[in-house]
Amino acid sequence: MATETAGTEVEAGMPQLDFSTFPNQIFWLVITLVVIYLILSRIALPRIGSVLAERAGTVTNDIAAAEELKKRAVAAEAAYDKALADARSEANRIVAAAKAEMQAELDVELRKADSEIAALTAESEKGLAEIRDSALASVTEVAKSTAREIVNVFGQGADASAVDAAVEVRIKG
Amino acid sequence: MAGEAHETGGLTFHPLDQFIVKPLFGNCPPVDHSAAEGTAACVPPEIHWYTITNVTLWMAIAVACIFLLMVVGSRGRSIIPTRLQSIGELLYGFVHKMVEDVTGHEGVKYFPYIMTLFLFILFANFLGLIPMSFTTTSHIAVTAVLGFGVFIVVTMLGFVLNGSAFLGMFWMKDAPLILRPVIAIIEVISYFVRPVSHSIRLAGNIMAGHAVIKVFAGFAAIAAISPASILAIVAIYGLEVLVAGIQAYVFTILTCVYLKDALHPHH
Numbered sequence: 001m002a003t004e005t006a007g008t009e010v011e012a013g014m015p016q017l018d019f020s021t022f023p024n025q026i027f028w029l030v031i032t033l034v035v036i037y038l039i040l041s042r043i044a045l046p047r048i049g050s051v052l053a054e055r056a057g058t059v060t061n062d063i064a065a066a067e068e069l070k071k072r073a074v075a076a077e078a079a080y081d082k083a084l085a086d087a088r089s090e091a092n093r094i095v096a097a098a099k100a101e102m103q104a105e106l107d108v109e110l111r112k113a114d115s116e117i118a119a120l121t122a123e124s125e126k127g128l129a130e131i132r133d134s135a136l137a138s139v140t141e142v143a144k145s146t147a148r149e150i151v152n153v154f155g156q157g158a159d160a161s162a163v164d165a166a167v168e169v170r171i172k173g
Numbered sequence: 174m175a176g177e178a179h180e181t182g183g184l185t186f187h188p189l190d191q192f193i194v195k196p197l198f199g200n201c202p203p204v205d206h207s208a209a210e211g212t213a214a215c216v217p218p219e220i221h222w223y224t225i226t227n228v229t230l231w232m233a234i235a236v237a238c239i240f241l242l243m244v245v246g247s248r249g250r251s252i253i254p255t256r257l258q259s260i261g262e263l264l265y266g267f268v269h270k271m272v273e274d275v276t277g278h279e280g281v282k283y284f285p286y287i288m289t290l291f292l293f294i295l296f297a298n299f300l301g302l303i304p305m306s307f308t309t310t311s312h313i314a315v316t317a318v319l320g321f322g323v324f325i326v327v328t329m330l331g332f333v334l335n336g337s338a339f340l341g342m343f344w345m346k347d348a349p350l351i352l353r354p355v356i357a358i359i360e361v362i363s364y365f366v367r368p369v370s371h372s373i374r375l376a377g378n379i380m381a382g383h384a385v386i387k388v389f390a391g392f393a394a395i396a397a398i399s400p401a402s403i404l405a406i407v408a409i410y411g412l413e414v415l416v417a418g419i420q421a422y423v424f425t426i427l428t429c430v431y432l433k434d435a436l437h438p439h440h
Binding site: 055 | 190192194220223224228232249251266284319
């Protein structure tokens with residue numbers, strides 16, 4: 001095949017088995033590994049580790065903060081509900097108190113009105129009784145005088161007082 | 174990287190050329206065949222342990238990418254991450270969870286080491302998928318250092334943490350007494366095979382995929398086959414993207430499993 005050997009190249013089998021290059025490769029490999037190790041252990045790994053830890057911390061904190069805020073929101077809602085219930089019961093209480101007060105005032109006024117009505121009734125009853133009494137007296141008087149006159153007309157000079165007594169008995173009977 | 178100085182004409186299969194380790198600087202210029210013979214031959218530079226090679230370049234690019242993703246990407250430290258930062262966090266969380274799930278809480282302090290392995294392999298694998306790039310994890314030299322490194326550290330850790338009780342890992346208390354020595358021998362052998370399989374698995378997977386792509390690319394030179402060949406390259410490339418991620422994951426989780434054995438040998 002290729003007649004020209006490319007000048008300086010080693011043609012004896014695999015370059016991997018060319019032991020003359022081993023010290024060179026091993027030397028540079030060791031240098032490389034040490035440099036990578038120093039880069040990683042001094043700078044890169046602590047930095048990335050701290051970033052990852054910080055991120056985990058941030059996420060945890062944020063979740064905790066969200067939990068806290070949620071708890072506060074629930075508490076605020078409870079407080080609001082409680083205030084609402086308090087206000088409602090307070091309003092009920094005020095309404096009841098006002099109602100009771102009004103009832104009391106009404107009762108007093110009613111009682112006053114009742115007593116006034118009773119007084120007026122009593123007064124008018126007294127008036128009526130007087131009128132009835134005077135009417136009765138008048139009736140008696142008229143009956144007596146009428147009876148006297150009738151007796152006189154009949155010509156019998158009757159005793160006036162006897163007539164009166166008789167009339168009186170009749171009226172009462 | 175410039176390396177393919179082949180003339181067209183005929184099939185040129187050099188599927189392994191992509192794995193050649195070469196210096197970045199001071200290379201010979203491409204050989205000019207028309208030039209007169211006999212000019213002073215250019216001597217290729219020797220590769221010493223400190224030579225800056227394409228290995229250095231691509232490992233440095235991997236380091237730069239890791240720096241970009243993990244450090245620059247997370248510089249905002251935002252609670253709501255940017256795209257780059259969330260990729261970094263995803264990888265962090267992925268490996269951290271893996272370490273914690275497999276090794277338990279005691280293993281978490283080894284997380285930076287495992288993260289180092291994971292990111293290096295992941296980026297080396299993915300950078301190797303860039304055309305014309307060099308794949309560092311395709312070399313057994315690299316993966317063997319990773320695999321045997323894990324093996325030696327984990328074994329030492331096992332003895333330091335558990336003392337000689339660590340050897341109890343090989344002595345199955347549940348097995349019948351007669352079978353225990355046999356099982357112990359098998360367990361010891363399998364324990365020592367771990368680093369070999371650990372390293373060859375990674376290098377083999379990565380190398381095989383890249384070599385197969387190159388073979389198909391060689392066939393693409395033939396006009397009649399090239400459409401099928403290019404389709405095959407696309408398909409294998411897709412497979413290789415999967416393999417790159419999966420091998421990084423497999424290497425990491427096996428490291429976690431070995432670490433678990435060292436932390437809790439009685440399971």
